[in-house]
Amino acid sequence: MKILVTGGAGFIGSHTVVELQNAGYDAVVVDNLVNASPKVIARVEAITGKKIPFYEADIRDREALEKIFEQEKPDAVIHFAGLKAVGESVGLPWEYYENNVSGTLTLLDVMRKNGCKNIIFSSSATVYGDPAFVPITEECPKGTCTNPYGWTKWMLEQILTDLQFADKEWNVVLLRYFNPIGAHKSGTIGENPNGVPNNLMPYITQVAVGKLPQLHVYGDDYDTHDGTGVRDYIHVVDLALGHVKALKKLEPGSGLNIYNLGTGVGYSVLDIVKNFEEATGKKIPYVIDPRRAGDIATCYSSAKKAQEELGWEAQYGIKEMCEDSWRWQSMNPNGYDE
Ligand code: NAD
Numbered sequence: 001m002k003i004l005v006t007g008g009a010g011f012i013g014s015h016t017v018v019e020l021q022n023a024g025y026d027a028v029v030v031d032n033l034v035n036a037s038p039k040v041i042a043r044v045e046a047i048t049g050k051k052i053p054f055y056e057a058d059i060r061d062r063e064a065l066e067k068i069f070e071q072e073k074p075d076a077v078i079h080f081a082g083l084k085a086v087g088e089s090v091g092l093p094w095e096y097y098e099n100n101v102s103g104t105l106t107l108l109d110v111m112r113k114n115g116c117k118n119i120i121f122s123s124s125a126t127v128y129g130d131p132a133f134v135p136i137t138e139e140c141p142k143g144t145c146t147n148p149y150g151w152t153k154w155m156l157e158q159i160l161t162d163l164q165f166a167d168k169e170w171n172v173v174l175l176r177y178f179n180p181i182g183a184h185k186s187g188t189i190g191e192n193p194n195g196v197p198n199n200l201m202p203y204i205t206q207v208a209v210g211k212l213p214q215l216h217v218y219g220d221d222y223d224t225h226d227g228t229g230v231r232d233y234i235h236v237v238d239l240a241l242g243h244v245k246a247l248k249k250l251e252p253g254s255g256l257n258i259y260n261l262g263t264g265v266g267y268s269v270l271d272i273v274k275n276f277e278e279a280t281g282k283k284i285p286y287v288i289d290p291r292r293a294g295d296i297a298t299c300y301s302s303a304k305k306a307q308e309e310l311g312w313e314a315q316y317g318i319k320e321m322c323e324d325s326w327r328w329q330s331m332n333p334n335g336y337d338e
């Protein structure tokens with residue numbers, strides 16, 4: 001089975017390509033490298049010992065996509081390509097809607113014209129907004145997003161749902177990721193944020209490596225066990241393996257399926273600091289700052305549905321997530337740059 005992986009040079013995409021190849025699938029990568037290094041493909045090939053056909057192309061470029069489909073004839077698409085910086089999306093809404101929504105519409109059109117109607121889509125727990133209840137099951141109503149990035153996920157879920165409703169030949173899996181961290185055990189691929197990281201773990205690893213002086217903890221007055229925000233962190237390799245398992249829901253007649261990919265366990269910001277210090281022996285100085293706009297107190301999944309229907313369950317705990325994030329950062333202090 002041949003899988004076209006859009007955004008396959010990115011953080012989650014690169015780890016998923018490794019696990020697809022390990023599981024015996026043929027993976028083809030399309031990425032415009034807007035947020036990825038050209039070095040990633042060679043590093044993934046070094047991990048798996050297999051070649052990866054790579055196309056530097058934009059999913060908004062219909063002609064390029066048509067050529068790729070003609071040449072590769074993929075059976076399914078795992079669709080990671082998109083812009084994902086929450087703060088940036090507030091200032092650049094048009095760019096986010098155009099890239100993420102328009103790009104996906106072009107991709108879907110080229111897929112159906114080539115008779116490829118199987119897609120796994122990268123969604124996010126952000127579609128639950130401030131969740132109506134925790135642990136969040138897939139039945140939890142979608143909420144109100146606080147930024148254009150979140151709305152692109154919300155809208156694309158709806159578009160894919162409507163498409164599948166109208167044409168039963170489509171098989172669609174919506175995967176709602178919680179907070180992916182960690183990196184491949186080799187320490188050769190990992191998350192490579194541009195500029196100052198927005199997300200917690202890359203910020204912590206950059207403090208640990210000496211690039212940033214201290215962590216800013218956004219608020220300690222939430223209604224949580226220590227006042228800091230609680231999230232469901234998941235090892236990126238577990239997340240990647242979730243995609244491999246989800247491929248079985250692209251079998252004919254599978255229809256539309258939605259899964260949370262999380263561990264079902266919530267950790268606060270200070271829990272993460274403590275676990276990181278224990279796992280790595282690195283001290284993380286921090287200050288308490290005001291809450292960050294748009295943040296919620298608590299967000300963690302019920303991971304039951306994916307376990308029951310996909311036979312998937314996260315294997316790695318918080319210790320490995322911290323160790324592996326640190327291995328990647330310490331081996332590559334400047335990410336993919338020398
Ligand atoms: P990433 O930025 O590392 O990967 C996205 C990749 O898509 C990048 O390599 C980028 O170059 C590529 N890309 C962007 N626009 C493109 C376009 N128009 N054409 C071709 N390639 C394009 O991000 P990631 O963390 O690996 O996230 C992958 C997907 O998962 C994204 O859709 C993201 O929104 C979603 N997601 C991520 C998280 C997270 O915390 N990382 C959480 C929930 C959902």
Ligand code: UD1
Binds near residue numbers: 086216217231295
């Ligand atoms: C954020 C996005 C979400 C996206 C997810 C993964 C927002 C509002 N939400 O989720 O849409 O899907 O990233 O990319 O941005 N924190 C600090 N200091 C920091 C960074 C974070 O205290 O320097 C805290 C946050 O307040 C939060 C927790 O750490 O409580 C996790 O933050 P982060 O890693 O940014 O993820 P989310 O906010 O959960």
